[in-house]
Each structure stands twice: as structure tokens, then as C-alpha cells.
Amino acid sequence: MTYKTILGVLDNRKTAAQVTEFSVALAEQFSSHVIGVHCEAVAGLPLIAPMEIPDPVAVQAMQDIAHKESGVIEAIFAEASRREGVSSEWRNFVTSAGVVGSFTDSVRCADLVVVAQGESGSMSDNRTELEAALFESGRPVLLVPYILKAPRPIKRVLIAWNGSREVARATFDALPFLKQAESVEIFSVVDGEDADLSRSLPGAEIAATLSRHGVNVTVTRQDQAQLKAAAHIENRLSDQSIDLLVMGAYSHKRWWEVLFGGVTRTILDSMTALTLLSR
Structure with a gap:
């Protein structure tokens, strides 16, 4: 592809x-x-x-x-x-x-x-x-985003993973970028009070699938704690100098309004990286 x-x-x-x-x-x-x-x-x-x-x-x-x-x-x-x-x-x-x-x-x-x-x-x-x-x-x-005035190589990719149909499609739609990137991180924000999630590693199976495509992939889980999911993603984008964010776009009348479950358009209003969306 x-x-x-x-x-x-x-x-x-x-x-x-x-x-x-x-x-x-x-x-x-x-x-x-x-x-x-x-x-x-x-x-x-x-x-x-x-x-x-x-x-x-x-x-x-x-x-x-x-x-x-x-x-x-x-x-x-x-x-x-x-x-x-x-x-x-x-x-x-x-x-x-x-x-x-x-x-x-x-x-x-x-x-x-x-x-x-x-x-x-x-x-x-x-x-x-x-x-x-x-x-x-x-x-x-x-x-x-506004702040990117000139193209630059896409070396570091972050996939905001929650296991939904939309983000699964976005992940595979982004495969050409993922295969050429130096590193790809599957990043999940989970509720630490959920016992089932606390014993699992969200994104592990999709990471295994991507690795079979030759993608250099890692999996990271972040407990939600007091921050909203959008804040955790924004922090990760900044801390890891991410070049491309991959997300699922949800089925609302205006696709920029509500993304990634509870993640609002805050991310798109304060974009620092290229963002690939699919639904």
C-alpha cells in the first residue's frame, strides 16, 4: 500500500x-x-x-x-x-x-x-x-497545522489508540507513513480504576500486526488520573517531538468537534504536528 x-x-x-x-x-x-x-x-x-x-x-x-x-x-x-x-x-x-x-x-x-x-x-x-x-x-x-510552514520528514509517529473502528482504520490508512518512520508509538489513555484495563496493555495486538509490516513500533499506556485524554496526548506530542499524530474521527455532524471519545477539538485547535484522521 x-x-x-x-x-x-x-x-x-x-x-x-x-x-x-x-x-x-x-x-x-x-x-x-x-x-x-x-x-x-x-x-x-x-x-x-x-x-x-x-x-x-x-x-x-x-x-x-x-x-x-x-x-x-x-x-x-x-x-x-x-x-x-x-x-x-x-x-x-x-x-x-x-x-x-x-x-x-x-x-x-x-x-x-x-x-x-x-x-x-x-x-x-x-x-x-x-x-x-x-x-x-x-x-x-x-x-x-498553522505552525508548520514547510514540510519536514515524518520520523516519529504517535497513534492515539482506543481500540475503536475509527482508529483502527486510521492506523491502516497511515501505513505508508508508519513503514517509513523511524519510530511509531501506540499510545493509550486508560482509566486506572478499571481493573480489566489495569491488567492489560492496550494496543499490544495492533503493535504486533504493524511489526509484521516492518514497522518499528512500541506500546505505551498512560493512566488518565486527573487530566483529560486530550491533555495527555498533547503532552506526549510535545515530550516526544512527534511529527505525525494518527487518530480516529468520530461520527458527528462536524468531524472536528468530537474525536477519540472524550477528546474534544482542543487537540485540533492547538495542533503541533501533522494529524491523520479517518472514520
Whole structure:
């Protein structure tokens, strides 16, 4: 298994260069074809009072602004792809009603989707619909945090393991990264008062499976104590200088809201490492 089709979601000019650089770097790493995707969303129609009819001048102005930004983003993607010599293509979807089915179709046909970390508390309607489409795509999503401005080798990986279907899928979706990493840690946060868990080592069986793939894997268990699971994971990311976090995304309307059981979007709001999510 490897990533042969990588799709980068370039939803705005602010993060276009960042997502492009990471997508192209991964395409080089895995000898992949990279697709740049932008959804050119037109805002709701401005109305002329008192008759409340669409203002054609304002509509055209908004369309021109959106089209100009699409052109800038496409140029950023084209230049990076040309510079690095990777196989690439550009897709621009224009819609006045949010993310359309063709965008979801493109996502579902990719091995890996790369997208920038969303801005908490300032989600546009287009970004909200875009993330909802990603959630429903069934494909692994690699989130790039604000603080990572340039790609770097993925040497240390942390799998936030709780034995669920979602994290099991994320683990196997991340296998190309795991096989190339120097070290992979299966990290579980458990309730120390649970007698069954206190006698077991969560993650031992998945570690054995990964080792058969040639993954250099270790297993760590952390008693929850007074801290929430999110805090334990954040501490582990920092203490071990983790390059990639692998997690399961749970079945909620907005996939960034509740992850890893009791782990909230706190982790995504304070991301320090690339994060791969699957559901």
C-alpha cells in the first residue's frame, strides 16, 4: 500500500502555498500524482431594496473577486508542481450553493487528502460545507497545522489508540507513513480504576500486526488520573517531538468537534504536528 493519488484542498489564498508545498512534497516522497482542488464559492445574492431583487452589478463584482482568487491559487499550485517536476492536475469547482457533488467525487477517488487546519470560531459557510464533505468522503485526511510552514520528514509517529473502528482504520490508512518512520508509538489513555484495563496493555495486538509490516513500533499506556485524554496526548506530542499524530474521527455532524471519545477539538485547535484522521 502507498499513496499514489494525493489531493490537496486549496480553499483560500492564505493557506494555498502551505497545502501545496506539503502535497507536492508527499507526491515526491511516494512518487504520486497530485491534484489541486479549489471550490470557488459565490456568496449569497445581494438584494436591491425595497423590491429585493438581485443586484447584477454586485453579483458580477463578487464573481470577479472569487474568480481572481481562484486564478492566484491555481498559479501557486502550478508553479510548485512545475518546480518540483511532479505529475499534477488542477480542478476548480464553481458553485453558488456550497461544495458540490463533483468535489466529493474527487475526494473519494484519492488515496490521501491534504487540508489546512481550520480556524476555530471563524468558519465560513464554504469551509463548513467543505469539511462536512471531507467527513463524508471515507478517505483519510491529513491536517496541516498553522505552525508548520514547510514540510519536514515524518520520523516519529504517535497513534492515539482506543481500540475503536475509527482508529483502527486510521492506523491502516497511515501505513505508508508508519513503514517509513523511524519510530511509531501506540499510545493509550486508560482509566486506572478499571481493573480489566489495569491488567492489560492496550494496543499490544495492533503493535504486533504493524511489526509484521516492518514497522518499528512500541506500546505505551498512560493512566488518565486527573487530566483529560486530550491533555495527555498533547503532552506526549510535545515530550516526544512527534511529527505525525494518527487518530480516529468520530461520527458527528462536524468531524472536528468530537474525536477519540472524550477528546474534544482542543487537540485540533492547538495542533503541533501533522494529524491523520479517518472514520
